[in-house]
Amino acid sequence: MSLSSAILAPEEFKLIRELILRYCGVVLGDEQRGFVERRLRDRLDVLGLSDFRSYYRYLRFDPAGAHEIEDAAESITTHETYFLREEYQLKAFRYEVLPALIEARSSIRRLALWSAGCSTGEEVYTLAMLLLEAGIPSGWDVRVFGSDLSRRVIAHARRGVYGATSFRACPERYRQQYFRSTPEGMEVSREVRALCHFGQLNLVDAARVALIGKLDVIFCRNVLIYLNDGARMSVVEQFHRRLSPGGYLFLGHSESLLSTTTAFEPVVLANDLVYRRAPEVGENHEIATPQALATRIGGSKWRSR
Ligand SMILES: C[S@@+](CC[C@H](N)C(=O)[O-])C[C@H]1O[C@@H](n2cnc3c(N)ncnc32)[C@H](O)[C@@H]1O
Numbered sequence: 001m002s003l004s005s006a007i008l009a010p011e012e013f014k015l016i017r018e019l020i021l022r023y024c025g026v027v028l029g030d031e032q033r034g035f036v037e038r039r040l041r042d043r044l045d046v047l048g049l050s051d052f053r054s055y056y057r058y059l060r061f062d063p064a065g066a067h068e069i070e071d072a073a074e075s076i077t078t079h080e081t082y083f084l085r086e087e088y089q090l091k092a093f094r095y096e097v098l099p100a101l102i103e104a105r106s107s108i109r110r111l112a113l114w115s116a117g118c119s120t121g122e123e124v125y126t127l128a129m130l131l132l133e134a135g136i137p138s139g140w141d142v143r144v145f146g147s148d149l150s151r152r153v154i155a156h157a158r159r160g161v162y163g164a165t166s167f168r169a170c171p172e173r174y175r176q177q178y179f180r181s182t183p184e185g186m187e188v189s190r191e192v193r194a195l196c197h198f199g200q201l202n203l204v205d206a207a208r209v210a211l212i213g214k215l216d217v218i219f220c221r222n223v224l225i226y227l228n229d230g231a232r233m234s235v236v237e238q239f240h241r242r243l244s245p246g247g248y249l250f251l252g253h254s255e256s257l258l259s260t261t262t263a264f265e266p267v268v269l270a271n272d273l274v275y276r277r278a279p280e281v282g283e284n285h286e287i288a289t290p291q292a293l294a295t296r297i298g299g300s301k302w303r304s305r
Pocket of ligand 1: 024025026077078079080081082085116117118119120123147148149150153201202203204220221222223226252
């Protein structure tokens, strides 16, 4: 519980939310002032500051402000996620998209998936489990990348240990097969982990996103709803560039590209509506690898688990 009882005045809220918007594209409505006040009081405690004016000055002018904005953004963003979230979408992925991609990529025998805004990693491990369920053809190079703005959730994802709430939609069979019980919680099996790689990445940082190699599937679920129109448009444009021709984009159930772009073609499947980058000729088919990402995006940030 926060010790601070500092009040976030409307003017200070406007200044702070402007910094957050510029940093990560997350938009905060006037009605969220009370929520932001409660969340950021903890940051005031940590930094030993008595009011939000000082906090704004710290964010804006202190050399450590660039680092603090990460903590501020992490405090006010939603990180809720769980294994096998939105079953109908995952069915579309497992039974419709995956077989089509396996056929389409049979000459290069590689598949690269990206969960953009993966929070604590449940979505990444879900995709890896579904790949194993589908049976990866032998000799294929298959990787699932997970990224998030928050370093804390990425550290959790790399640890791969989860409590009961993460399993609220997960059939018991998956728990039995792909996890082992430890005193800290259920730990993801080696077989699943072997496919997964995590890194911190701000999706509005177009220069860094542009360094990612080509992908076959992007899952970006329950992330775009928090972004303003400009950020959403630029992120979706980057997704289009990063997808190989014929690659798929999965959004959250309440998200669509209707007012964002017409660059993707909607594909109506039996289980869901998904988006696809139209197949093209003469594109660069370089596939993302953890090594390439670590070299180009930076040091140890993008690595296996
Ligand atoms: C509600 S979670 C979604 C997790 C998962 N995709 C799912 O649907 O279960 C949203 C995540 O998006 C991340 N996020 C928000 N803005 C982002 C940005 N600009 N770049 C990268 N991640 C961002 C947040 O840190 C948060 O962990």
